[in-house]
Amino acid sequence: MxxxxxxxxxxxxxxxxxxxxxxxxxxxxxxxxPPSDAVVLFDGTNSDQWISADSAGGPAKWIVxxxxxxxxxxxxxxxxxxxxxxxQLHLEWRIPENITGTGQARGNSGxxxxxxxxxxxxxxxxxxxxxxxxxxxxxxSIYKQHVPLANPLRAPGEWQVYDIVWTAPRFKKDGSLDSAxxxxxxxxxxxxxxxxxxxxRTEYIGQPSYKAHGAAPIQLQSHGDxxxxxxxxxxxxxxx
Numbered sequence: 241m242x243x244x245x246x247x248x249x250x251x252x253x254x255x256x257x258x259x260x261x262x263x264x265x266x267x268x269x270x271x272x273x274p275p276s277d278a279v280v281l282f283d284g285t286n287s288d289q290w291i292s293a294d295s296a297g298g299p300a301k302w303i304v305x306x307x308x309x310x311x312x313x314x315x316x317x318x319x320x321x322x323x324x325x326x327x328q329l330h331l332e333w334r335i336p337e338n339i340t341g342t343g344q345a346r347g348n349s350g351x352x353x354x355x356x357x358x359x360x361x362x363x364x365x366x367x368x369x370x371x372x373x374x375x376x377x378x379x380x381s382i383y384k385q386h387v388p389l390a391n392p393l394r395a396p397g398e399w400q401v402y403d404i405v406w407t408a409p410r411f412k413k414d415g416s417l418d419s420a421x422x423x424x425x426x427x428x429x430x431x432x433x434x435x436x437x438x439x440x441r442t443e444y445i446g447q448p449s450y451k452a453h454g455a456a457p458i459q460l461q462s463h464g465d466x467x468x469x470x471x472x473x474x475x476x477x478x479x480x
Contacts, residue, residue: 272330272401274476281320281458282309282475293317293355293459302462308334311349311462311469318462319355323455326480329353329404335367336468337397343373347396348463349470350383352442353406353423355459357451361421362442362461363404363433365470369393380432382423383442392430399473401428405480409438411452420450 266276274280281289284307290300294316301315335347347367352360362383366373368391375381380388394400407422425433440448460472 272332272474274330275478278330278476278478279322280476282472284308284473287318289321290318290460291321293319308471308473310471311460313462313469316462317352317459319352319457319459321457323457324354324477324479325408325455327406328478328480329402329406329458330474330476331402331404331472332399332474333365333402334399334471334473335396336470339367339396339468341465341467342371344377345465346371346467347470348461348465348467350461350463351402351404352459352461353404354408354421354453354456356441356453356456359441359443360456360459361423361438363402363423363425365461367393367396369395380425380427382433382436382438384444385439385442385448386423386433386436388427388432389434390427390430390432392428392432394428402426403429407480408455409450409453411450415452417450 268275287300287302287304287309292298292300300318302312302318303310331351339347349365350362351365352362354360364377364379364381364383366379368378375387376384378388379393380391403426405424409421410418412418421438422435423433423438424435440450442448
């Protein structure tokens with residue numbers, strides 16, 4: 241009887257909130273175009289938002305032509321000038337139609353979602369349209385950590401689209417881990433990573449581990465495999 245009386249006294253307005261008010265964001269003309277609050281990292285005109293990932297940190301020397309930015313394997317990796325914490329990232333990439341090689345030596349690249357201590361946390365780029373490799377190293381994987389939920393890759397020569405939500409790790413004052421990094425990723429509109437917890441920075445050999453850091457750049461990989469280099473376009477993010 242008491243519960244019934246309590247329900248009768250309750251009003252719909254008791255569970256309605258009017259603050260905080262979500263900010264207004266103007267979307268792009270389509271889901272690929274940057275929205276009004278995006279940080280545009282590459283719009284096809286220049287690589288001014290990027291620098292070399294080596295210790296000197298000079299200008300990025302990848303090839304910008306015809307609205308695309310093509311990997312220059314002789315120049316090494318590149319990273320953003322700016323550092324970021326949590327964000328939503330949009331990035332489009334294309335593997336050449338005439339790609340050759342097998343396994344990891346076929347259109348290999350990667351996105352280090354936070355570039356730290358000479359490496360970072362990598363989500364893989366690779367041609368796995370008709371190319372088998374270890375599954376925690378194929379396209380859509382958190383490299384050597386999480387196998388992708390699906391392989392929605394298009395054929396070489398077609399554009400591929402990553403949409404990624406990155407939540408950076410947090411550390412306590414003593415440098416120990418407070419909360420692990422998390423990633424949600426869609427490849428060509430298909431969910432491939434669903435809010436997965438990362439075990440630490442990507443390691444090619446050995447187990448991943450954490451070392452305290454803050455906001456960090458995003459790094460694109462110039463992999464040492466001999467296959468034809470890939471191209472990027474339309475890169476933007478929204479800080480969260």
